[in-house]
Amino acid sequence: MDYVKLGRTGLDVSRICLGCMSYGVPERGHHPWTLDEETSRPFIKAAVEAGINFFDTADMYSDGTSEEIVGKALADFARRDEIVLATKVFHRMRPGPNGSGLSRKAIMTGIDASLRRLGTDYVDLYQIHRWDPATPVEETMEALHDVVKAGKARYIGASSMYAWQFAKAQFTAELNGWTKFVSMQPHYNLLYREEEREMLPFCADQGVGVIPWSPMARGRLTRDWDSGSNRQQTDEVLQALYQEGDRRIAEAVAEVAAARGVPRAQVALAWVARNPVVTAPIIGATKPQHLTDAVEALSLELSDEEVARLEAPYTPHPVAGH
Numbered sequence: 001m002d003y004v005k006l007g008r009t010g011l012d013v014s015r016i017c018l019g020c021m022s023y024g025v026p027e028r029g030h031h032p033w034t035l036d037e038e039t040s041r042p043f044i045k046a047a048v049e050a051g052i053n054f055f056d057t058a059d060m061y062s063d064g065t066s067e068e069i070v071g072k073a074l075a076d077f078a079r080r081d082e083i084v085l086a087t088k089v090f091h092r093m094r095p096g097p098n099g100s101g102l103s104r105k106a107i108m109t110g111i112d113a114s115l116r117r118l119g120t121d122y123v124d125l126y127q128i129h130r131w132d133p134a135t136p137v138e139e140t141m142e143a144l145h146d147v148v149k150a151g152k153a154r155y156i157g158a159s160s161m162y163a164w165q166f167a168k169a170q171f172t173a174e175l176n177g178w179t180k181f182v183s184m185q186p187h188y189n190l191l192y193r194e195e196e197r198e199m200l201p202f203c204a205d206q207g208v209g210v211i212p213w214s215p216m217a218r219g220r221l222t223r224d225w226d227s228g229s230n231r232q233q234t235d236e237v238l239q240a241l242y243q244e245g246d247r248r249i250a251e252a253v254a255e256v257a258a259a260r261g262v263p264r265a266q267v268a269l270a271w272v273a274r275n276p277v278v279t280a281p282i283i284g285a286t287k288p289q290h291l292t293d294a295v296e297a298l299s300l301e302l303s304d305e306e307v308a309r310l311e312a313p314y315t316p317h318p319v320a321g322h
Contacts, residue, residue: 001051007209024062
């Protein structure tokens with residue numbers, strides 16, 4: 001496994017980040033396709049053994065049970081100081097006022113709750129899961145700064161939003177001497193490339209690490225377009241992200257993979273990873289070959305001709321995933 005710096009920080013992360021949304025109690029939250037603790041643990045252990053040191057979860061994944069499962073597994077399979085553990089805050093975790101968002105109250109409550117579930121004194125990367133239009137950005141950035149200064153997070157990051165929003169947050173922090181975001185977690189894959197317009201160039205210019213979610217389009221690039229899966233049938237977010245015209249891109253992935261004699265997942269992930277602004281794609285693993293394909297994709301070098309073939313069918317998409 002290769003390791004790279006996360007943005008302009010001194011933090012070393014594996015070129016692959018294991019996304020842990022797939023691990024959680026199925027009856028909790030909105031993800032009936034998740035794996036329970038007993039089924040999840042072998043994947044987390046295999047990731048550690050493969051050299052992956054970067055793990056990403058969120059408070060809202062399966063109502064907090066993802067954090068609990070991941071925290072317990074990493075305590076058993078890895079040394080805390082060798083792991084880069086990331087989680088997120090924003091989505092509703094309890095009913096009533098102040099149960100969601102990025103107010104100072106929500107952030108301070110959220111970090112303490114996440115640390116309890118994860119069984120650790122700190123997270124390495126604390127991310128805002130989405131933009132909160134109802135809270136002044138000054139309040140959010142100062143609260144996150146205080147989380148870092150309290151030793152509860154080493155770094156802070158952000159996820160899907162407009163580039164102007166991210167820039168506003170960054171420069172607000174800079175003007176006030178507060179901690180700035182070191183990473184951006186955008187929606188980015190062969191089926192959705194809108195982040196190439198503004199967000200990725202901004203991150204490259206500012207030295208922000210990029211850790212894309214759904215680099216294989218939630219599995220749409222790994223199988224025949226008309227074939228289904230339990231997640232595809234029940235994941236409401238997935239159904240809203242992609243469109244019928246994306247079929248041609250999925251077919252191009254299949255053709256390149258067949259010519260190469262490799263799984264489609266490797267081609268799709270290799271395309272994302274070759275972008276120099278991308279630090280570490282976030283992959284999900286619910287079958288043994290998922291981790292194998294992810295690691296092997298890092299050594300798959302696509303030719304210019306193959307890249308052109310994969311990119312040619314793309315058409316502009318409505319903004320999705322924010």
